[in-house]
Amino acid sequence: xxxxxxxxxxxxxxxxxxxxxxxxxxxxxxxxxxxxxxxxxxxxxxxxxxxxxxxxxxxxxxxxxxxxxxxxxxxxxxxxxxxxxxxxxxxxxxxxxxxxxxxxxxxxxxxxxxxxxxxxxxxxxxxxxxxxxxxxxxxxxxxxxxxxxxxxxxxxxxxxxxxxxxxxxxxxxxxxxxxxxxxxxxxxxxxxxxxxxxxxxxxxxxxxxxxxxxxxxxxxxxxxxxxxxxxxxxxx
Ligand SMILES: Nc1ncnc2c1ncn2[C@@H]1O[C@H](COP(=O)(O)OP(=O)(O)OP(=O)(O)O)[C@@H](O)[C@H]1O
Numbered sequence: 001x002x003x004x005x006x007x008x009x010x011x012x013x014x015x016x017x018x019x020x021x022x023x024x025x026x027x028x029x030x031x032x033x034x035x036x037x038x039x040x041x042x043x044x045x046x047x048x049x050x051x052x053x054x055x056x057x058x059x060x061x062x063x064x065x066x067x068x069x070x071x072x073x074x075x076x077x078x079x080x081x082x083x084x085x086x087x088x089x090x091x092x093x094x095x096x097x098x099x100x101x102x103x104x105x106x107x108x109x110x111x112x113x114x115x116x117x118x119x120x121x122x123x124x125x126x127x128x129x130x131x132x133x134x135x136x137x138x139x140x141x142x143x144x145x146x147x148x149x150x151x152x153x154x155x156x157x158x159x160x161x162x163x164x165x166x167x168x169x170x171x172x173x174x175x176x177x178x179x180x181x182x183x184x185x186x187x188x189x190x191x192x193x194x195x196x197x198x199x200x201x202x203x204x205x206x207x208x209x210x211x212x213x214x215x216x217x218x219x220x221x222x223x224x225x226x227x228x229x230x231x232x233x234x235x236x
Pocket of ligand 1: 011016034035036037038039040041042043
């Protein structure tokens with residue numbers, strides 16, 4: 001579904017991505033891990049079109065993600081941002097239904113937003129709260145509801161457990177896995193958290209020194225030599 005071939009990106013003299021090859025199949029949940037500063041966010045930005053690669057191809061459904069294909073791709077993806085990234089001035093339901101409101105009535109969008117909030121364990125009373133009234137865990141859930149509001153085919157999760165205590169982190173991981181399984185969406189998660197990898201991922205890719213040092217099934221990662229040093233601990 002998404003295939004990346006020979007992706008290169010430098011900032012001045014600093015080469016961050018130096019020939020990244022990566023693939024994620026339809027309905028697969030891929031986790032990208034790597035130490036801090038290895039370029040995971042740059043990779044994500046290249047996929048989303050927020051950074052222009054210097055070289056390489058990003059293919060979606062077999063076609064290059066160029067300026068013709070990108071709008072359809074952007075209509076088909078949802079994203080959970082690291083800090084939830086809710087709009088402070090909008091109530092929760094409008095955050096969740098932000099994209100829906102472009103093509104349906106406010107009342108209909110609100111109904112769907114309340115449905116999605118319920119899916120992530122937030123009651124209807126949350127709908128009219130302002131983001132500042134939410135706890136960190138609730139904000140993350142609201143961000144997750146927004147990510148799935150438009151029934152995306154592809155969902156990106158950027159460090160979904162950052163800032164959460166272990167219990168809340170486990171709950172978010174469980175929610176993400178459940179949602180990915182029931183929607184059949186393709187998922188790409190960027191994370192430092194190996195518990196997330198085990199809970200969310202079907203496959204895992206290690207980004208190291210500008211390229212993918214290993215990609216394989218989560219079930220095989222315990223035996224993968226390049227992952228020694230990452231397993232059983234946080235990669236920060
Ligand atoms: N716009 C930019 N201009 C210059 N350098 C950049 C830019 N964006 C990223 N970098 C550099 O690219 C490198 C990789 O950054 P990136 O944020 O992708 O790392 P990361 O793997 O996501 O790290 P972390 O896990 O800490 O979030 C860093 O050295 C960063 O300073």
